[in-house]
Amino acid sequence: MGSMGGDLPKTAPAAVLAGAYGEPYRIKDVPIPVPSAQDALVELEYSGVCHGDVYARDGGGPAPKDPVRPLTGGHEGVGRIVAMGTDGLDGFKVGDVVGIAWRSYVCGTCQACQAGSENHCFNQKITGAHRDGTFQRYIAFPTSQLVPVPSGVSLPSVCPILCAGVTAYAALQRMSPQAGKWCVIVGGAGGLGHLAIQYAKAIGLKVVAIDGGSPEKEQFCAKMGADVFVDFTRPGLVETIVDKTGGGANYVLVLSPHQSSYDAAGEYASFGAQIMAIGIGNLQTLPARPHFYSYFPISNPMHIFPYIFFANLTKPRPQFSMSLRPLLRKDLLVRSNQTGTKRDMKEALQIFAAGKVVPELEVVGLRDTNDALDRIKQGKVMGKLVADLRGGTGKER
Numbered sequence: 310m311g312s313m314g315g316d317l318p319k320t321a322p323a324a325v326l327a328g329a330y331g332e333p334y335r336i337k338d339v340p341i342p343v344p345s346a347q348d349a350l351v352e353l354e355y356s357g358v359c360h361g362d363v364y365a366r367d368g369g370g371p372a373p374k375d376p377v378r379p380l381t382g383g384h385e386g387v388g389r390i391v392a393m394g395t396d397g398l399d400g401f402k403v404g405d406v407v408g409i410a411w412r413s414y415v416c417g418t419c420q421a422c423q424a425g426s427e428n429h430c431f432n433q434k435i436t437g438a439h440r441d442g443t444f445q446r447y448i449a450f451p452t453s454q455l456v457p458v459p460s461g462v463s464l465p466s467v468c469p470i471l472c473a474g475v476t477a478y479a480a481l482q483r484m485s486p487q488a489g490k491w492c493v494i495v496g497g498a499g500g501l502g503h504l505a506i507q508y509a510k511a512i513g514l515k516v517v518a519i520d521g522g523s524p525e526k527e528q529f530c531a532k533m534g535a536d537v538f539v540d541f542t543r544p545g546l547v548e549t550i551v552d553k554t555g556g557g558a559n560y561v562l563v564l565s566p567h568q569s570s571y572d573a574a575g576e577y578a579s580f581g582a583q584i585m586a587i588g589i590g591n592l593q594t595l596p597a598r599p600h601f602y603s604y605f606p607i608s609n610p611m612h613i614f615p616y617i618f619f620a621n622l623t624k625p626r627p628q629f630s631m632s633l634r635p636l637l638r639k640d641l642l643v644r645s646n647q648t649g650t651k652r653d654m655k656e657a658l659q660i661f662a663a664g665k666v667v668p669e670l671e672v673v674g675l676r677d678t679n680d681a682l683d684r685i686k687q688g689k690v691m692g693k694l695v696a697d698l699r700g701g702t703g704k705e706r
Contacts, residue, residue: 317341317350317391322698323445324678326380330368333679334382334444342449349401349452350392351409356443357385357468358673358681358694359500361411365438366682370566377438383696384411384436385468386443387458399452406464408456409443410471411436411648415454428479428648444678446698456654459662469504469668469693470661472648476587477505477562478657479649481512484560484583488513491554493577494535495519496564496588498526500685500693503533503669505562508657510534511665517550517558519565522688529691533669541569550577557582564588568630575635586645672697 320338327335344350362382364372386409393403401407414434415422421429436442436450458467486492492509496502497518509516518535520526521542530538537553539546551557557579563570566588574584635641649657660666669692673681681694 317447321446322675323381323441324383324675326366326376326382327378330366330372330376332366334366334682336676336678339381339445341447344392344394344449346394347398347451347453348394348449349390349398349407349455350447350449351386351388351407351455352391352447353386353388353409353443353445353698355387355465355468355672356383356696356698357472358383358678358685358696359385359472360685362437362444362678363682363686366679367686380437381441381443381445382437383443383445384409384438385471385695386448387464387467387471388698391447393452394449395452399455401452401455401457406458406460408458408467408471409436409448409450410454410456410475410654411438413440413451413454426650428646428650428653444675444696456658459658462662465670465672465695465697466661466668467658468695469500469670470657470666471654473501473693474504474508474661474666474668475649475654475657476646477501478508478660479653480562480585480587480646481505481508481514481560482653482656483644483646484585486512486514486560489515490559491515491517491557491579492560492562493517493519493550493558493574494562494564495570495574497530497533497535497538498691499564500690501564501587503529503692504666505564506530506533506535507666508660511660514560515554517553519546519550519570526691529669541573547573547576554579559583561585562587571631575631575639575641578635578639578641580639582639582641584641584643586643668693670695674700 320340322336323339324334325337364370365382390403390405412433413436415427415430416432419431492514494502494505497506498520506516516535517537518530519539519541521540527538539549557577559579559582561574561584564587672695675696675698684690
């Protein structure tokens with residue numbers, strides 16, 4: 310080991326999945342890992358609790374048919390380096406504050422990586438899915454995938470930026486948005502949506518937030534900066550958006566994993582609009598095709614597992630459908646994006662550090678992991694939940 314940051318305990322608490330799908334996380338003491346030559350040992354302080362962690366625990370959606378067990382979930386961690394496998398590797402040192410996001414490995418050689426889109430790496434490994442994640446006090450993690458955290462920022466607030474925040478920012482940037490245009494954000498009150506509203510406003514867009522179920526969600530989206538709120542449970546959604554935007558939205562971020570969200574998007578989009586497909590978790594899946602491979606660079610960062618789906622004998626193919634009529638009539642572009650690149654992450658964190666994006670947080674304890682996931686699953690969370698791995702709960706913004 311290259312260097313040590315002082316005496317370390319032998320064991321520390323972690324939330325571990327050990328049974329079939331549906332079995333809860335259990336808190337247990339696990340040995341402190343020893344970093345390899347390519348790793349840093351990070352003492353985590355906070356971890357975001359994300360929708361993807363629901364699927365790791367309960368299965369369904371894009372989770373694999375057979376559960377990965379034992380598994381410590383989580384992919385939105387922040388903490389300090391306490392030991393290095395190799396001093397100075399990738400510019401990091403003991404004491405640095407770093408983030409751990411969902412991507413733990415990229416190959417660097419596939420078409421996506423060679424194109425500078427490592428977020429679409431065909432061979433990527435996912436934190437909290439392919440390997441143990443951030444629901445633990447200590448983690449050994451490749452320095453190549455560590456995220457430098459700007460100085461002077463709120464550490465619990467960093468967690469949502471590492472997944473939901475960069476996903477929202479990168480999705481917006483992929484559409485080359487023009488300031489002053491209208492952007493619809495479907496699922497505006499959620500963990501991803503409330504950050505998407507703020508990033509859209511930060512780059513000069515006017516925002517329509519779609520959500521529903523309570524007046525509190527309308528108030529919440531307005532607090533985040535939405536110019537217009539539309540309740541999807543009320544009639545006239547398409548007509549309202551077309552009216553409020555003066556002819557339809559120029560950009561649409563579909564964060565909701567429901568077919569109805571895609572059905573409506575083509576109707577309220579303006580001529581030449583772009584529709585970004587992000588939410589796919591509850592969409593229909595088709596039987597796998599054994600005779601060819603198809604790449605689907607679509608993820609649901611609410612955050613459902615950002616897996617890459619391949620059509621083969623064992624993997625289902627996620628599907629959403631849209632009518633060709635509005636696509637042809639209005640020359641619409643439907644596209645997708647999967648989290649973000651290292652450059653996207655750096656820029657998303659810079660905007661956050663400048664105070665232009667402020668995550669709405671509720672801090673829970675590690676022992677509250679199952680309750681937190683149940684609330685996310687039931688749609689009872691506005692903003693983001695973050696687990697304090699040191700102990701402690703409360704609300705922050």
